[in-house]
Amino acid sequence: MLDINTAPAASEEDDFAAILLEQTDRLLTHHVTPACLKAADDGAFPVAAWDAVSEAGLPLALVSEEAGGAGLSAVTAGQIIRRTAYHALPAPLAETLIAQALWTCAGGDAVDGPVTLAASGGAALRLSFKAEGAVLHGTLPSVPWGAQARFILLVAQDGDGAAHLVLLPHADRPVRTRRNVANEPRDSLTLADVHVDADSIRPLPAALADADGLMMFGAFIRAQQMVGAMERCLDLALTYANERKQFGKPIGRFQAVQHMLAEAAGQCAAAGAAAQLAASAWGGTHFPFAVAVAKARCGEAAGKVAEICHQVHGAMGFTHEHPLHFFTRRLWAWRDEFGREAHWQERIGRAVCGKGGDALWPMLVALRPCGAQD
Amino acid sequence: MQSFRFGFDHLPAEAEQVRQDVRAFLQAEREAGLFVPHRCSWSTFDPAFSKRAAAAGFVGVTLPKAYGGQERSSLVRFVVTEEMLAAGAPCGAHWIADRQSAPQILRHGTEYAKNLIVPRICAGECYFGIGMSEPDSGSDLAAVRTRATRTEGGFVLNGSKIWTTNAHRAHYLLALVRTGDAGPDRHGGLTQFIIDMSAPGIEVRPIYDLSGNHEFNEVFFTDHVVPDALMVGEEGQGWDMVTQELAFERSGPDRFMSDYRLLVELVDRIGQEPDRQQAVETGRLVAHMAALMNMSASVAALLGRNEMPNVEAALVKDVGTAFERDIPEVARRLMPVESSLDAQDDPFAETLADVMLRAPSFTLRGGTREILRSVTARGLGLR
Numbered sequence: 001m002l003d004i005n006t007a008p009a010a011s012e013e014d015d016f017a018a019i020l021l022e023q024t025d026r027l028l029t030h031h032v033t034p035a036c037l038k039a040a041d042d043g044a045f046p047v048a049a050w051d052a053v054s055e056a057g058l059p060l061a062l063v064s065e066e067a068g069g070a071g072l073s074a075v076t077a078g079q080i081i082r083r084t085a086y087h088a089l090p091a092p093l094a095e096t097l098i099a100q101a102l103w104t105c106a107g108g109d110a111v112d113g114p115v116t117l118a119a120s121g122g123a124a125l126r127l128s129f130k131a132e133g134a135v136l137h138g139t140l141p142s143v144p145w146g147a148q149a150r151f152i153l154l155v156a157q158d159g160d161g162a163a164h165l166v167l168l169p170h171a172d173r174p175v176r177t178r179r180n181v182a183n184e185p186r187d188s189l190t191l192a193d194v195h196v197d198a199d200s201i202r203p204l205p206a207a208l209a210d211a212d213g214l215m216m217f218g219a220f221i222r223a224q225q226m227v228g229a230m231e232r233c234l235d236l237a238l239t240y241a242n243e244r245k246q247f248g249k250p251i252g253r254f255q256a257v258q259h260m261l262a263e264a265a266g267q268c269a270a271a272g273a274a275a276q277l278a279a280s281a282w283g284g285t286h287f288p289f290a291v292a293v294a295k296a297r298c299g300e301a302a303g304k305v306a307e308i309c310h311q312v313h314g315a316m317g318f319t320h321e322h323p324l325h326f327f328t329r330r331l332w333a334w335r336d337e338f339g340r341e342a343h344w345q346e347r348i349g350r351a352v353c354g355k356g357g358d359a360l361w362p363m364l365v366a367l368r369p370c371g372a373q374d
Numbered sequence: 375m376q377s378f379r380f381g382f383d384h385l386p387a388e389a390e391q392v393r394q395d396v397r398a399f400l401q402a403e404r405e406a407g408l409f410v411p412h413r414c415s416w417s418t419f420d421p422a423f424s425k426r427a428a429a430a431g432f433v434g435v436t437l438p439k440a441y442g443g444q445e446r447s448s449l450v451r452f453v454v455t456e457e458m459l460a461a462g463a464p465c466g467a468h469w470i471a472d473r474q475s476a477p478q479i480l481r482h483g484t485e486y487a488k489n490l491i492v493p494r495i496c497a498g499e500c501y502f503g504i505g506m507s508e509p510d511s512g513s514d515l516a517a518v519r520t521r522a523t524r525t526e527g528g529f530v531l532n533g534s535k536i537w538t539t540n541a542h543r544a545h546y547l548l549a550l551v552r553t554g555d556a557g558p559d560r561h562g563g564l565t566q567f568i569i570d571m572s573a574p575g576i577e578v579r580p581i582y583d584l585s586g587n588h589e590f591n592e593v594f595f596t597d598h599v600v601p602d603a604l605m606v607g608e609e610g611q612g613w614d615m616v617t618q619e620l621a622f623e624r625s626g627p628d629r630f631m632s633d634y635r636l637l638v639e640l641v642d643r644i645g646q647e648p649d650r651q652q653a654v655e656t657g658r659l660v661a662h663m664a665a666l667m668n669m670s671a672s673v674a675a676l677l678g679r680n681e682m683p684n685v686e687a688a689l690v691k692d693v694g695t696a697f698e699r700d701i702p703e704v705a706r707r708l709m710p711v712e713s714s715l716d717a718q719d720d721p722f723a724e725t726l727a728d729v730m731l732r733a734p735s736f737t738l739r740g741g742t743r744e745i746l747r748s749v750t751a752r753g754l755g756l757r
Contacts, residue, residue, distance in 0.1 A: 238754055258751035265750055266693040269380050269686075273668035274661065280384070296661040342654050345661060349653030352660055354646050357638035360660070361460045365393070367664050368671060369384035 017076040028087035037326050040090030041183045050091050059113045062101035068110050074282030078224045085228030088326045092116050092145040094221045099153040106165045106202040116149035119215040125156035136194045146187030147175045155213045163204040180333035216291050218338030223275045223294035226302045229327045230268045233309040264308040271301035280369040296344040299335035306331045380672045389453040396457040399430045411462030412635050412721040416628050418464035428498025442496035448678030459631040471495045474622040475502035475548045486603040503541045505549025513745045516560040522551045528601040534594045541578045541591040550612050564612030568604040585731040623740050625673035625687035630666045630694030633701050633729040639722045640705045652708045662697050685753030688746040695736045702729045
């Protein structure tokens with residue numbers, strides 16, 4: 001579906017990916033400090049962190065080399081997204097990474113970020129072509145960093161019902177800012193006959209036709225992010241359980257605590273496996289099904305992992321001082337955004353029931369990557 | 375940082391080719407009326423089926439050709455097993471031998487044992503039971519008391535094993551037995567033996583499960599003699615042996631597909647126009663299953679590389695068996711059908727009844743949920 005055939009061979013990329021992820025971790029550890037996260041909570045954009053990840057080329061990780069990017073696979077891009085969430089990078093790097101990939105695949109040029117993407121689209125946004133360029137009319141609810149991003153990628157429909165991909169440049173226009181429970185900005189924009197250059201419009205690639213606007217790609221992002229944030233919550237809880245002593249021994253020695261953490265580890269592992277299915281399916285016909293599986297499974301795991309990790313941390317984890325909330329609040333926000341579990345579960349259920357019991361097994365088997373790289 | 379190895383890459387093309395072969399074989403079996411999917415599972419003991427599956431090359435898939443196997447990768451075997459489970463094939467006779475006994479004997483058994491037993495396993499005509507649990511040693515496996523004492527050319531066994539599935543129809547058990555002192559970590563002094571069920575000094579008594587089925591047994595050893603040649607690993611290495619064996623036992627698709635046929639029946643029973651609750655809850659189960667399929671394939675790949683994924687296997691079984699137990703609960707919530715043991719005209723009611731009565735065992739056999747979580751906790755650095 002999307003042209004990602006320029007990605008290097010698997011083993012070559014594996015080595016490169018390992019180095020890149022290590023660098024990413026180092027960079028994020030350095031920049032995304034508790035002070036940075038607290039400032040972001042108060043609405044500050046982490047400029048230094050953003051400049052650092054941009055300099056490292058992460059926003060263009062999934063853009064082909066011909067289009068000026070790193071040409072990495074979606075599996076590696078998914079891992080980068082997980083790492084940014086492991087550190088709770090309070091900026092739309094994941095959105096930028098995916099939006100740049102989609103825009104360049106549609107024939108656009110890579111741009112200087114941040115770039116965000118809007119979930120809703122299609123009929124809600126009307127595109128009227130003029131002698132020069134077009135005019136965009138409609139509303140965009142809940143756009144991540146909508147007021148701060150330099151571009152918003154969206155899908156709009158023209159008068160004939162044809163869908164277009166639009167890369168809308170930032171401009172001072174009315175924005176109603178809401179913050180999700182992690183204090184990340186989710187902005188509603190009203191577009192009243194906004195002029196768009198012809199350069200900023202591309203026919204919607206056929207592969208994006210059933211992406212529900214760009215909701216499917218937002219769901220892909222949030223699924224990967226939830227895996228990273230869950231891994232961080234579990235790491236924090238394990239550290240705490242080994243340090244905190246009660247009744248004369250670390251609480252991690254108590255079986256009740258051990259079993260809770262083992263359950264959380266199982267949820268993390270299942271979520272990671274589901275998110276990986278979606279990354280592997282990028283560019284293929286099974287991508288919509290895989291994203292539905294990933295968002296549904298990760299969202300369910302996120303609730304459970306957040307619950308368990310808070311329980312293990314006791315009252316300490318409920319304080320603002322302890323960093324746990326930077327990750328659990330994101331889990332609670334992200335599981336709701338771009339379709340909560342029930343949205344995607346229903347979609348899966350309707351597809352499965354529509355085809356009948358015997359069709360389920362081939363569907364499941366097809367979801368898992370196979371054969372291509374022998 | 376916690377890190378489990380679930381980085382599954384992809385199934386090899388060879389495995390996908392074999393998938394088509396298994397499907398063709400199973401379809402022919404079904405069309406010939408040789409099994410009825412909704413009445414079978416990997417617990418269904420059907421030697422005739424096992425022999426036909428072996429003749430078609432679907433038993434002993436990973437074992438060397440020199441011992442009658444197919445010498446293919448663990449991921450090929452993985453595909454064979456998941457196709458059998460998905461089809462509801464009656465693969466219970468050869469299941470344990472193929473899954474864990476043969477690979478264990480091949481890795482650690484004597485040449486004599488390998489030649490004696492592995493080719494017959496590959497032919498689908500030699501079946502195994504697992505000799506781990508004892509009356510006073512269930513989850514606390516290190517507490518086994520069945521004792522083997524040295525004799526000329528072998529050992530003399532006395533004691534008993536319990537919950538031994540298929541002991542009344544298996545040719546051998548692979549048993550964990552005490553041969554010395556436990557030592558400070560309690561894991562010493564244990565040795566693994568192949569027990570020939572046709573030899574003297576063995577008595578098998580049935581234990582009927584809650585549905586009245588006879589699958590497991592109690593096995594008594596009275597001066598039963600085991601030759602040295604049937605020792606697996608070295609004397610005193612038994613704990614390491616069972617730990618490795620359990621990685622094979624715990625990670626496969628049988629740990630989340632025991633009642634897959636009920637999910638299939640449920641989807642059919644709901645029909646093409648599900649209401650919202652039916653769609654949501656069915657979709658949830660499917661998402662769980664997709665994730666498990668990926669996790670389990672990851673462990674199969676690790677096993678194939680001889681990495682010992684004990685903790686990952688425990689995670690697959692913990693998450694997988696919770697899923698298995700969820701299916702009948704979801705099914706009865708979504709469809710107002712009363713489960714029935716003999717609803718000949720209603721496979722769904724029959725499958726639901728069968729699964730409901732089996733479900734408690736899912737989170738017990740092969741290591742209870744609690745033991746698995748303790749294994750995981752150790753892997754997380756909590757013990």
